Amino acid sequence: MVKRTSFESDACPIARSLDALGDWWSLLIIREALFGLRRFGEFQSKLGMAKNILSARLRALVDHGILATAPASDGSAYQEYVLTPKGRGTFPILVALRQWSEEFDDHPEEIATILVDREKGRPVKKLEMRAEDGRLLSPADTMVKPRPALRRRSVG
Amino acid sequence: MVKRTSFESDACPIARSLDALGDWWSLLIIREALFGLRRFGEFQSKLGMAKNILSARLRALVDHGILATAPASDGSAYQEYVLTPKGRGTFPILVALRQWSEEFDDHPEEIATILVDREKGRPVKKLEMRAEDGRLLSPADTMVKPRPALRRRSVG
DNA sequence: CAACTTAGTTTCATCATGCAACTACTGGAG
DNA sequence: CTCCAGTAGTTGCATGATGAAACTAAGTTG
Incomplete structure (x- = not known):
């Protein structure tokens, strides 16, 4: 199959993260959500992405437990997408991406924020x-060490 | 065009990072490179990915200045792919992804390392x-603040 | 130089992406 | 209640990206 090689069942935690966050738009949607956006239309106009793709990504993020749909908030009967704790937990990832760009980008003068x-x-x-113990590590x-099989539990 | 919407010219540093690192395999290739892999065949067999895709990704990473091709190392006349400082600078990103998975993964028992x-x-x-000043920040x-236009220099 | 390994490129089927058009529902004006 | 505008999504279609396998070419071994 060609299905984009899901990393879901990979034992590497990096691969597993990428399975949830690794496609083109997901992290940008999360970035906007952290910034306060909640509504479909807000994401759509801010990110300028196709609505079908946004729809698919939002659904995937909800399935992954990164976003949750809340019924309202401003009175209107529409739906909102809000970050779960798991979603807010991606913040260090976004900061790391940002700092990498700030440090290594070939055209740092184009970075606006x-x-x-x-x-x-x-x-x-x-x-x-x-x-x-607080020592700075390079x-x-x-x-990387094999995980110590956390406490026997049908671990084979 | 459908060309996967390059974020190269986006002013957001996160988008700019994703432009270089955001596709399925790039970060995994970098992970393996940090782990010590250098040769085409090593990446290919370790990651189990198609060779054409690996070839395209390696070229893209070289173009982005994340990897560089070195002429040899073990005597053979083949080529190697080694991380540049920019490439090694992605380490915090990988650590952040790993820690996110460790903290929030739905099946943490499947994480091997x-x-x-x-x-x-x-x-x-x-x-x-x-x-x-060292204060811990949530x-x-x-x-996010607009960048202070770093020191006048044909900045418009 | 024949056999094998390494490092790719090419081919082709399939899947994902992106744009545009379309549908469904909400809320307000008349 | 109906018409209209705005919001939220789905569907259709063209095209590009992906992946498996076959193919090429160079290096290396005997």
Whole structure:
């Protein structure tokens, strides 16, 4: 089959994330949702994407538990799409993408916005990886280990 | 045209990142490259993807300055694909994706690996967002600001 | 140089994407 | 109640992207 090779059953957590977030529009929809958008029409006009694709993506995000449909909010009888905790949990991913672009983009002058902390208005610090005890880690300081089979439970 | 709507000229840094990293395989190729893979055949057999797609993705990643082709390394006259600094800079993105999956996946028992710090063998701490002065920030503590037009330079 | 491996490219069927047009429902004016 | 405009989606169709397998070409081994 050609079906875009779902990574759903892959054991790698990165692949599993990509299965939910990895297509063209999903992360941008989530970005707008984090920014406060909720209605179909808002997403559609802000992102300028085709409505059928938006419809399919919203449904997929709802199926993945990233968005949920809420019945109303502004009185109208229409539907809204709001982020679940799982959806809000993608924030570090978006920040990482943003910071990567800010640091490495070939045309940084074309980037229109910066992420700042609301209180001081100063740029957010770069994400950093730390050990449990707080030591700063570089990629080389880390490794991937098989998961310790969390507590026997028909784990074969 | 249907050409998958390039985000290259979008002013949003997230969209710009996705333009380079946003397709199905790119981040997985980068993950394997961070893990040490370098050769076409290694990627192909490890990821199990079609060779034409791998070929196209590698070329795109090279064009984006994420990978570079190096002439050799193990003596053979073949080519290698090695990460550039820009490519290694994607590490936080991969960590963020991994941690999101670890925290929110519906079937966490299927995740086979964990990321640990090499020295202690303990899981890496969750990425956290901090202000310049070190305050821990939640999404709500941040906002997006227009970029301050970095220092006049034919900026219109 | 014959056999095998590595690194791709080509071919072809199928799926996904994107635009435009169409349908369904809501709410308000008359 | 009906007409009209706006919102929310679905359907149809052309085209491009994807994937499996076959094919090509160069490197390497014997």
